[in-house]
Amino acid sequence: METQIDIAPPRGPDVAQLFGLAKTAFAGVPGWNDRRVLEVLHDDVVFVARERGAPAGYVALRANPDDTIVVDQMFVAPGHERRGIGHRLLAHAEGYAIAQRAPALRIVVERDNWPARSFYLRAGFVAVEPELFELVLPRLG
Numbered sequence: 001m002e003t004q005i006d007i008a009p010p011r012g013p014d015v016a017q018l019f020g021l022a023k024t025a026f027a028g029v030p031g032w033n034d035r036r037v038l039e040v041l042h043d044d045v046v047f048v049a050r051e052r053g054a055p056a057g058y059v060a061l062r063a064n065p066d067d068t069i070v071v072d073q074m075f076v077a078p079g080h081e082r083r084g085i086g087h088r089l090l091a092h093a094e095g096y097a098i099a100q101r102a103p104a105l106r107i108v109v110e111r112d113n114w115p116a117r118s119f120y121l122r123a124g125f126v127a128v129e130p131e132l133f134e135l136v137l138p139r140l141g
Contacts, residue, residue: 006050007092014048015041018058021077040072047092049085056080059089069097071107098137105135
């Protein structure tokens with residue numbers, strides 16, 4: 001039986017809950033920065049994935065001066081992995097970027113993060129710099 005996954009803007013306590021989930025998962029990882037994560041959650045365009053009504057992950061997007069859309073953060077909460085949530089969040093980000101008439105969707109992926117690199121390559125992204133992946137988007141007429 002497939003679980004229903006809904007994606008929508010954050011509501012009520014989502015931001016605090018997502019920050020707590022992300023901090024629990026990544027606070028010990030080099031590069032973690034509470035302030036940066038909170039800024040992204042408050043300032044970017046954020047879409048939350050909900051599984052059975054509970055936040056299960058999010059994608060945070062921002063526009064670059066060159067009109068590309070950048071995935072600032074994408075996170076699937078522990079216990080919700082391998083259920084298609086990451087794929088759904090990425091597809092939602094792609095749809096948002098197309099609707100914004102962005103020429104491309106970009107994401108920075110660390111060189112040693114092979115699972116993430118593989119995920120984005122399978123999704124159609126290409127490496128345009130050692131840590132920068134890009135998906136060229138169709139243009140709306």
